[in-house]
Amino acid sequence: MANTNGMQSVGPEKRYASSLPKIGIRPVIDGRQRGVRESLEEQTMNMAKAAAKLISENVFHGTGEPVECVIADGTIGRVRESADCAEKFTKEGVAVTLTVTPCWCYGTETFDMDPMTVKGVWGFNGTERPGAVYLAAVLAAHTQKGLPAFGIYGRDVQDNDDTSIPEDVAEKILRFARAGLAVATMRGKSYLSIGGMAMGIAGSIVDQDFLQSYLGMRSEVVDMCEIERRIAEEIYDPEEYKKAIAWVKENCIQAEDVANPPEYQRSEEQLAKDWEYCTKMTMIARDLMVGNKNLEKRGFKEEALGHNAICAGFQGQRQWTDHWPNGDFMETMLNTSFDWNGIREPYIMATENDHLNGISMLFCKLLTNRAAIFSDVRTYWSPASIERVTGWKPEGLAKEGFIHLINSGATTLDAAGQMKNEKGESEMKHYWEITKEDVQNTLEHTRFSVANGGYFRGGGYSSTFLSEGGMPLTMVRINMVKGVGPVLQLAEGWTCEVPENVFDIINKRTDQTWPTTWFVPRTNGKEGPFKDVYSVMANWGANHGALSYGHFGADIITLCAMLRIPVCMHNVEEDKIFRPSAWSMLGMDKEGADYRACSTFGPLYGKY
Numbered sequence: 001m002a003n004t005n006g007m008q009s010v011g012p013e014k015r016y017a018s019s020l021p022k023i024g025i026r027p028v029i030d031g032r033q034r035g036v037r038e039s040l041e042e043q044t045m046n047m048a049k050a051a052a053k054l055i056s057e058n059v060f061h062g063t064g065e066p067v068e069c070v071i072a073d074g075t076i077g078r079v080r081e082s083a084d085c086a087e088k089f090t091k092e093g094v095a096v097t098l099t100v101t102p103c104w105c106y107g108t109e110t111f112d113m114d115p116m117t118v119k120g121v122w123g124f125n126g127t128e129r130p131g132a133v134y135l136a137a138v139l140a141a142h143t144q145k146g147l148p149a150f151g152i153y154g155r156d157v158q159d160n161d162d163t164s165i166p167e168d169v170a171e172k173i174l175r176f177a178r179a180g181l182a183v184a185t186m187r188g189k190s191y192l193s194i195g196g197m198a199m200g201i202a203g204s205i206v207d208q209d210f211l212q213s214y215l216g217m218r219s220e221v222v223d224m225c226e227i228e229r230r231i232a233e234e235i236y237d238p239e240e241y242k243k244a245i246a247w248v249k250e251n252c253i254q255a256e257d258v259a260n261p262p263e264y265q266r267s268e269e270q271l272a273k274d275w276e277y278c279t280k281m282t283m284i285a286r287d288l289m290v291g292n293k294n295l296e297k298r299g300f301k302e303e304a305l306g307h308n309a310i311c312a313g314f315q316g317q318r319q320w321t322d323h324w325p326n327g328d329f330m331e332t333m334l335n336t337s338f339d340w341n342g343i344r345e346p347y348i349m350a351t352e353n354d355h356l357n358g359i360s361m362l363f364c365k366l367l368t369n370r371a372a373i374f375s376d377v378r379t380y381w382s383p384a385s386i387e388r389v390t391g392w393k394p395e396g397l398a399k400e401g402f403i404h405l406i407n408s409g410a411t412t413l414d415a416a417g418q419m420k421n422e423k424g425e426s427e428m429k430h431y432w433e434i435t436k437e438d439v440q441n442t443l444e445h446t447r448f449s450v451a452n453g454g455y456f457r458g459g460g461y462s463s464t465f466l467s468e469g470g471m472p473l474t475m476v477r478i479n480m481v482k483g484v485g486p487v488l489q490l491a492e493g494w495t496c497e498v499p500e501n502v503f504d505i506i507n508k509r510t511d512q513t514w515p516t517t518w519f520v521p522r523t524n525g526k527e528g529p530f531k532d533v534y535s536v537m538a539n540w541g542a543n544h545g546a547l548s549y550g551h552f553g554a555d556i557i558t559l560c561a562m563l564r565i566p567v568c569m570h571n572v573e574e575d576k577i578f579r580p581s582a583w584s585m586l587g588m589d590k591e592g593a594d595y596r597a598c599s600t601f602g603p604l605y606g607k608y
């Protein structure tokens, strides 16, 4: 029985050097005094206050803290006021700006010209004043000057004393804010590569130029021996370790070893040592990512600093795992929204140092503020194969077959679907909504299996669970194309339930020590990658996929446009696609225009 009595929320942690990015609201106005400007001051500032309230009440940092909106000191009518606003926003750490107006203003005098901010403009749909005319004019300026901006314009006309924000406007403002915040949060952080390339997996050829030019991220690299060094020299917090290993022994249920033939079976004594080692690996990997001030007290000032890493990858295979315990427990626990310290914001750590999947996980987490799943995209099970092998004719969500998502152990425990929302549905929750019952249920439905000694000669513990059906998930992957650069693909879908015996038969054909998620993407029957479930698998660009809870493909598309990463495959409804206005200047074929725009404007942080 899991003992989660002490399981409280750790609350917001300051993990990184930079402060939380803010969103700036720019109320722009017609600068003509003697009546025009004065008549518009209140309405214009009210739009800014309404937008700030909408964003702060609905958009949160990964810490769970609401996003702070900074409104310019006054309305912006002429270029001096633009410059004063830019000065203020720089001091305040504003990285995303939303310009709002109900009237005509002077485009290039009042627009945000800071090349580093992510920009949006909301033009009030009211006809007393030409708000939409300004919107079109200023978006033209943004396009002409190579500073793409998102245009927001409500479908229905509003009265000029209406301070409400229509639903369609709110949806775009919030999508823009979530994606803009993700861009800003990655900026200046590190990807920490622990080790190098794993088993010829191209995604683990860490492309430092991609991380720098497209995401504004540093690449930090440590050799895997750093983990062994810190364990051997006890460069970790011994007090925390005592608490950790006690918690692990009490809450991480070890499964009977059914995977290993006698020659790979590990003694009880060795297994106990492996648990100790894996627990230390987890603490040390976290310290490597974000530092640990408790190390400083023990004289390890340098190690206490960490690498300011918002995302990390562990090579593991093969050299490390041919001798030491694998990284499965470490990766699982860091990707999970709780550990021995309590319920907390999940980290992002990629298996096999697949940084393209790690960054895909990061996109998922930044947009949803939920844990992210790392999986091998392992097998497409057709209805015919399911029936031939198990005797079950798949029905319901599984009737077209399903994709077997499984990983050599490291999948966030949040993916087990044992956290329940107020409707009793399985949900990978925001960490600040997780209860200790959620934790208890998750641990009780998870086993930790001794690693397959054929693959992992050094042992280790893989998380073993079956995801509950019925959870909406979005699967994402960044792929690198020679001569083009990064492209992204995504598939919205659901986890699906299969009868226990069906799972058992299939599971026994695969690596039954690993976690399983049965995934069914939304398909449309039309020629192309979403024709059917098989087509999604056949068009998936690599061996891994990153997922999180919900259908957030539209947010991913907006984020990619901000980052100038073209989207090559998605199943998001056309009317949900929200990109900068410049994209529609590059053709009516949305995918082609996306590629043209990304190539024309290029990555945010310099030539790739």
Ligand SMILES: C[C@H](O)[C@@H](O)[C@@H](O)C(=O)CO
Binding pocket: 201, 317, 352, 376, 407, 408, 455, 543
């Ligand atoms: C244990 C195996 O080598 C796994 O690591 C392998 O199937 C992969 O995960 C490849 O991505």
Ligand SMILES: [Mn+2]
Binding pocket: 351, 352, 375, 376, 407, 408, 543, 544
């Ligand atoms: Mn893999």
